[in-house]
């Protein structure tokens with residue numbers, strides 16, 4: 173099973189969309205293994221968005237991401253990284269397909285509601301960036317036989 177990081181961004185927190193977004197991942201069949209409300213600072217954002225530091229929009233991104241707490245989540249599932257990325261939609265919410273989180277709730281590039289790890293390698297770095305080892309929990313959940321075939325677990 174893969175684990176992936178989701179951040180529900182300040183725009184979604186302020187717009188009362190935490191529940192709607194979380195419910196989508198739950199209904200999909202993903203398993204919530206980490207969850208917390210956190211205030212990000214410049215240091216963690218510079219690490220998290222290292223690939224964007226030289227972009228002209230980066231100062232705006234950093235300010236936006238600190239403008240309110242965010243909800244950090246770790247979701248687990250078979251091919252969870254790709255599943256969650258697909259559910260979020262492309263970066264520009266105006267281009268994100270209907271049915272995706274960004275496509276359904278957003279109309280902005282910056283204020284695009286969610287962050288999701290973009291590959292398994294990235295997820296392996298991002299989950300420990302936001303969660304201590306004891307904040308990601310292992311537990312049994314009812315009903316995986318109705319979510320997966322035996323060779324998908």
Ligand code: IDP
Pocket residue numbers: 224229233262263281282283284286287288290
């Ligand atoms: P992603 O969130 O879809 O993985 P990235 O390219 O990793 O997209 O960019 C991280 C975040 O930086 C985006 O989600 C968005 O909030 C912001 N961002 C990316 N490109 C732009 C831009 O061209 N203008 C303003 N903000 C941007």
Ligand code: MG
Pocket residue numbers: 290
């Ligand atoms: Mg990204």
